[in-house]
Amino acid sequence: MPSLPELTAEQREDIRRICGFACVRCGVTIYRYLALPTDKHADEPIGTLLCPTCHGLVEEGRLTPAQVCSFHANPVVRQRHFARDRLPFSNELPQLIVGGARLLRDTPIPVTVEGEPLLIFAPPRRGNGATRISVRLGGRDGTPEQIVDGNEWLPTNGSWHFLLRGDRYSIMAARGDGLAVLRIVSRSRIAVEHLRTTIKGRRVEVTPDWLEIDGKRYVDRISSGNLIGLEV
Template identity: 30%
Template sequence: MAIIDRGGVPEATIARLRDAPVARQAGLDRSPLLFTVEEQIPDIAFPGGARMTGTYCPITVDARPLLSFRPQPVPGGPMVMSLVLGVAGEEPDLIVKDNEWRPAPDAWRFERRGNRYRFSHVGGTALLAFAHRAADEIAIEAMRGVFGGKMLEIGENGTMLDGMPVTIPSVRSQLVGVHL
């Protein structure tokens, strides 16, 4: 606090960093941080070729992580995933929290066929479909939902946010891959 008290950092900068801490900003390279060396976070491949390596939260909308991963608690064990999906007119639901299925079965469905997984709303308006290609790679096939009043669609035709094209970048060793 001493540098702030002496006026070394403008108040506007402090306010901006409190609202968006550097550690949560896209672009922070975590690879040189010693505590991240042994973490096993799966690579995420998106339609169109973007790839996120070692990224805890591949996508956030309005600062809310939609899909997030944590390191395996046991070496060689399953990755830990959380998922938020939303439908129009409702608050987004925490569908999966730390690998635990959370919603009521009358609103959401889960399907698994081989290495393919699908989480979907019974109305078909929200979904996440992915393939678990290898122990360290997940390929997103489709994602659709409403988050913060914004419609996000990811699929073979690219990524759209409220009908406008959005680019998902390839990133490495970041806390957040892309903020939408």
């Protein structure tokens, strides 16, 4: 199932809406736009959303295209049993637990390093869908890499891995020590459980309780109610 990188904004919006703004199989709100098998005479391929883990099952042959089509026809998030509260389906900017600060409110970008935002949170487009999450960390050489952009998973070469572990979104570098773990406390509250990266020569580590920059630890340095909570 190939990626659909050349979609227009309108096409992406249509696919998100049809799929319920999440992976059609498991409901994870980090996903790739992928082409479904379609009639060869169709004007354009029909797209669906799969998280990196479920797409990996397709690549391994453990999930067939026919099964994906079945999930696409009845996305899990639209089924009555699906527990939306365990994932970030909210029409508001989430409250953040990070760096030992009191609960951060109205702070879309908790930390930037040398002008690079490590995390960006935004409410869903048009007030419907899931919290938009973006993640930007340093690669093996410290060069900034956009890994997630508005919930879209960008790596296609195996350089980064994604896992849903309980109530945690875990993003890990295949090589090196890049790491971002976000715990979904509730649909509108997210804790930065652990973030670790070296970006542009600056070493940064973040937990819910503290922030460490180049080996020096800080508590309660991220301010609430600003576009950027802390600029390093």
